[in-house]
Amino acid sequence: xxxxxxxxxxxxGCIYALLAAGFSLMFSVARIVNLAFTAYWMFSAYCYYGLxxxxxxxxxxxxxxxxxxxxxxxxxxxxxxxxxxxxSSMSVMILSLAIGLILQKIVSLQNLSYTLVPxxxxxxxxxxxxxxxxxxxxxxVVVVVVLLGLWFFLSKTRYxxxxxxxxxxxxxxxxxxxxxxxxxxxxxxxxxxxxxxxGVVVSPLYAxxxxxxMSHLLVLMAVVIFGGMGSMKGSIxxxxxxxxxxxxxxxxxxxxxxxxSAVVMAFMIAVLMIKPTGLFGTLTEE
Amino acid sequence: xxxxxxxxxxxxxxxxxxxxxxxxxxKKNEVVxxxxxxxxxxxxxxxxxxxIIKSDSGQVIFNKKDITRLKAxxxxxxxxxxxxxxxxxxxxxxxxxxxxxxxxxxxxxxSNGTAPMGKAMEVLENxxxxxxxxxxxxxxxxxxxxxxxxxRSLATDPQLLILDEPFGGLNHNEIELLSNLINNLRMQxxxxxxxxxxxxxxxxxxxxxxxxxxxxxxxIVLNYGKILACGTPEEVTKDEAVIxxxxxxxxx
Amino acid sequence: xxLQKFGKKVSNALSIPSQLLLLIGLIAFILMPxxxxxxxxLRLLIMMNIMAVFASSWxxxxxxxxxLILGHALFFGVSAYVSAMLNTNLDWSxxxxxxxxxxxxxxxxxxxxxxxLRLKGIYLGLTTLAMPVVLSGIVIVFxxxxxxxxxxxxxxxxxxxxxxFYYITLFILVLTxxxxxxxxxxxxxxxxxxxxxxxxxxxxxxxxxxxxxLLAFCMGGLFAGLAGGLYAHxxxxxxxxxxxxxxxxxxxxxxxxxGVATVxxxxxxxxxxxxxxxxxxxxxxxxxxxxxxxILGIVVIFAPGGVIRWFLNRVEKKCAQxxxxxxxxRRHCRNCKSSLKDNGVLKAVKQS
Numbered sequence: 001x002x003x004x005x006x007x008x009x010x011x012x013g014c015i016y017a018l019l020a021a022g023f024s025l026m027f028s029v030a031r032i033v034n035l036a037f038t039a040y041w042m043f044s045a046y047c048y049y050g051l052x053x054x055x056x057x058x059x060x061x062x063x064x065x066x067x068x069x070x071x072x073x074x075x076x077x078x079x080x081x082x083x084x085x086x087x088s089s090m091s092v093m094i095l096s097l098a099i100g101l102i103l104q105k106i107v108s109l110q111n112l113s114y115t116l117v118p119x120x121x122x123x124x125x126x127x128x129x130x131x132x133x134x135x136x137x138x139x140x141v142v143v144v145v146v147l148l149g150l151w152f153f154l155s156k157t158r159y160x161x162x163x164x165x166x167x168x169x170x171x172x173x174x175x176x177x178x179x180x181x182x183x184x185x186x187x188x189x190x191x192x193x194x195x196x197x198x199g200v201v202v203s204p205l206y207a208x209x210x211x212x213x214m215s216h217l218l219v220l221m222a223v224v225i226f227g228g229m230g231s232m233k234g235s236i237x238x239x240x241x242x243x244x245x246x247x248x249x250x251x252x253x254x255x256x257x258x259x260x261s262a263v264v265m266a267f268m269i270a271v272l273m274i275k276p277t278g279l280f281g282t283l284t285e286e
Numbered sequence: 287x288x289x290x291x292x293x294x295x296x297x298x299x300x301x302x303x304x305x306x307x308x309x310x311x312x313k314k315n316e317v318v319x320x321x322x323x324x325x326x327x328x329x330x331x332x333x334x335x336x337x338i339i340k341s342d343s344g345q346v347i348f349n350k351k352d353i354t355r356l357k358a359x360x361x362x363x364x365x366x367x368x369x370x371x372x373x374x375x376x377x378x379x380x381x382x383x384x385x386x387x388x389x390x391x392x393x394x395x396x397s398n399g400t401a402p403m404g405k406a407m408e409v410l411e412n413x414x415x416x417x418x419x420x421x422x423x424x425x426x427x428x429x430x431x432x433x434x435x436x437x438r439s440l441a442t443d444p445q446l447l448i449l450d451e452p453f454g455g456l457n458h459n460e461i462e463l464l465s466n467l468i469n470n471l472r473m474q475x476x477x478x479x480x481x482x483x484x485x486x487x488x489x490x491x492x493x494x495x496x497x498x499x500x501x502x503x504x505x506i507v508l509n510y511g512k513i514l515a516c517g518t519p520e521e522v523t524k525d526e527a528v529i530x531x532x533x534x535x536x537x538x
Numbered sequence: 539x540x541l542q543k544f545g546k547k548v549s550n551a552l553s554i555p556s557q558l559l560l561l562i563g564l565i566a567f568i569l570m571p572x573x574x575x576x577x578x579x580l581r582l583l584i585m586m587n588i589m590a591v592f593a594s595s596w597x598x599x600x601x602x603x604x605x606l607i608l609g610h611a612l613f614f615g616v617s618a619y620v621s622a623m624l625n626t627n628l629d630w631s632x633x634x635x636x637x638x639x640x641x642x643x644x645x646x647x648x649x650x651x652x653x654x655l656r657l658k659g660i661y662l663g664l665t666t667l668a669m670p671v672v673l674s675g676i677v678i679v680f681x682x683x684x685x686x687x688x689x690x691x692x693x694x695x696x697x698x699x700x701x702x703f704y705y706i707t708l709f710i711l712v713l714t715x716x717x718x719x720x721x722x723x724x725x726x727x728x729x730x731x732x733x734x735x736x737x738x739x740x741x742x743x744x745x746x747x748x749x750x751x752l753l754a755f756c757m758g759g760l761f762a763g764l765a766g767g768l769y770a771h772x773x774x775x776x777x778x779x780x781x782x783x784x785x786x787x788x789x790x791x792x793x794x795x796x797g798v799a800t801v802x803x804x805x806x807x808x809x810x811x812x813x814x815x816x817x818x819x820x821x822x823x824x825x826x827x828x829x830x831x832x833i834l835g836i837v838v839i840f841a842p843g844g845v846i847r848w849f850l851n852r853v854e855k856k857c858a859q860x861x862x863x864x865x866x867x868r869r870h871c872r873n874c875k876s877s878l879k880d881n882g883v884l885k886a887v888k889q890s
Binding site: 336357358362367370374375378384420439442 | 731732738739741745746747
Binding site for chain 3: 033081084085088089090091093094095097098099101102105106109214218221222225255258259261262263265266268269272273276
């Protein structure tokens with residue numbers, strides 16, 4: 001049982017960590033709460049499925065193709081839907097929710113619900129008494145590589161540093177000659193790209209359904225708030241805390257499947273009441 | 287007789303002592319200037335007085351009442367009102383409504399029948415922006431916003447008015463208008479004499495010392511959170527320690 | 539003499555487009571059952587009334603008092619569950635169970651408002667978003683009382699006659715709108731808006747923000763609870779779906795569509811969007827929600843203040859001299875007779 005919790009919790013933790021890192025980056029730079037974020041993740045999983053299973057494209061080509069398609073879609077929505085209403089957080093929230101629901105509807109109109117996607121690499125092994133597929137390990141490796149890549153991008157490259165400058169102080173960043181439109185496009189592409197990669201690697205491991213972005217959105221919110229908005233390190237750590245809590249609830253309590261969100265949310269409220277900026281929060285509301 | 291007594295007020299932010307053991311007194315009807323180099327803790331000190339931030343130790347006594355632990359809105363109701371360094375009006379609301387919030391927030395014990403509406407209009411006329419009453423606060427110029435801040439504070443019927451850099455960012459003309467206003471406020475006995483207090487006491491934080499020295503009775507000099515000197519403008523300008531603190535900063 | 543004064547008042551009120559339209563709308567909805575008495579139309583109309591009350595309650599707390607609530611289903615669900623449980627388990631009449639459910643929602647306002655004393659903006663929003671999720675977990679755990687996943691069935695109808703039911707809900711809607719209109723124009727409404735604009739300044743003005751924030755949550759709970767209780771005694775089944783994301787987000791969508799921080803905005807939003815999605819479903823079937831969200835998106839982008847402001851900007855004109863509101867087609871102000879076409883503001887803009 002404990003091995004089970006560990007194996008499943010680790011996978012979910014990785015996915016939450018990737019999503020949270022992307023979401024947190026988008027929030028800290030663009031200052032928008034994009035509710036469609038996990039919908040991009042869901043959409044990318046389905047894109048990958050469509051390209052491999054329905055169109056028979058090789059997984060190694062389909063994977064980057066799916067990521068690029070999703071990034072292009074997100075850029076389209078960012079520039080034609082979100083940017084015009086950037087000033088009003090309420091409009092951003094409603095429109096991003098609408099985008100998520102539109103993506104969900106597009107997928108569910110294809111009648112693909114409860115799809116199983118073939119693995120990128122075949123084979124499985126025994127690990128702590130639990131049968132684990134190689135795809136699972138591939139997923140863990142990709143998550144670590146992507147997170148390291150993101151860290152490298154943000155701390156070592158010119159554009160990454162520029163993005164961080166904006167998240168810290170927009171006015172100063174403006175003075176330094178950083179074009180905000182470009183920065184928002186870049187940050188959208190990077191953060192949605194991270195979510196899309198998460199979607200591609202997870203698609204063979206999850207039973208896909210078009211509504212899965214909703215439950216993940218809720219968890220993602222908890223992770224990001226828990227870890228403190230805008231703190232990437234905090235979100236990654238809390239992603240694992242929440243994933244293990246959630247998996248334990250599901251596996252140890254008889255009706256746990258129904259309770260998992262409730263427990264996570266109760267936990268989140270408790271943390272926020274004690275520490276209003278989250279466990280590792282750096283940003284405060286303006 | 288003293289209106290405000292501050293005893294050993296201290297506030298730390300992390301390792302920095304922003305206000306260190308501040309002790310002073312303000313008498314009724316006295317106008318006090320609070321000066322000091324940038325980062326000396328002036329704003330922190332007045333925010334402590336206003337109850338916006340909580341002190342680590344020390345005591346603030348106002349009208350013989352301990353107000354150290356009161357919340358900001360309770361302090362206001364005791365009669366200490368202040369303006370913010372950067373004006374924070376209710377931008378979407380009209381100027382009149384901005385002031386009406388303050389005049390109608392609670393029932394003033396001494397209000398001799400002046401309804402909140404009348405009080406709000408009276409205050410706007412006092413500071414000279416009654417003609418802008420219907421405009422949303424977002425449309426106001428910087429100088430008018432400063433006046434609005436003062437009007438909002440006055441609408442709470444204060445006995446002690448704290449002005450945090452009232453002249454900041456204003457041009458010559460506006461400064462003159464505003465210092466006339468401040469002078470008028472101190473001359474004018476408060477409208478309600480029923481409570482038995484006379485004119486308005488004030489604490490003014492200001493960098494433009496030449497303007498400040500003209501309107502204050504007493505100056506408190508703060509440096510690194512400590513009170514360096516306290517006295518009349520003449521005394522303070524001759525004080526060695528003060529001159530040393532200011533060398534390289536600004537001429538007195 | 540009295541009649542003359544009254545007549546003058548009425549004619550004055552009717553010279554303002556928004557008030558004239560409001561009156562026409564009210565009369566239309568009072569007469570509605572005379573023309574459309576098919577059960578499905580009445581069902582839709584009743585739902586519109588209930589949801590308009592629900593959306594208005596969200597608008598009061600978030601639109602006016604600025605306390606971001608993303609989980610408004612909490613109040614709705616608490617009241618729906620409490621009144622359904624009292625009705626089915628204790629056989630309380632709907633006339634008692636609805637007020638009891640509403641009272642429970644008001645008390646929930648005190649609990650839900652507590653985080654608002656410490657949290658702001660998106661942090662508060664997400665905390666409130668989490669609350670109905672936690673409550674639905676509690677509902678599952680205590681499934682002996684709450685019916686768990688299946689919900690509570692067999693709740694009695696408030697009125698067996700749909701036309702009567704319609705008039706009850708319409709009356710409650712009118713009452714709610716009137717109450718919110720009065721609140722927003724009172725001292726309380728002014729202070730709510732002050733807190734929304736800047737909490738620190740409100741405190742510095744002597745406003746007891748703790749009290750007013752909790753008051754806002756309780757008022758929101760009151761109207762949302764009323765809607766939840768009516769809903770339970772209309773649909774007759776209360777399950778965890780009343781605590782779902784959908785129920786939390788719909789009042790936000792309706793209000794933003796109609797106009798946040800306007801009294802009629804949420805009502806207009808509900809009265810357009812609820813029948814719209816119904817109609818789209820009838821015509822387009824599966825694709826309905828796709829079209830619905832696209833239309834919603836377009837409206838939110840191009841009428842950011844809501845359709846009500848967008849519309850009134852086109853039919854109303856304010857006189858530059860006396861600030862009286864006029865029909866946009868008028869050439870001269872009805873009050874001071876000065877020209878509306880070429881008012882001073884416009885001239886100044888043109889010259890500069």
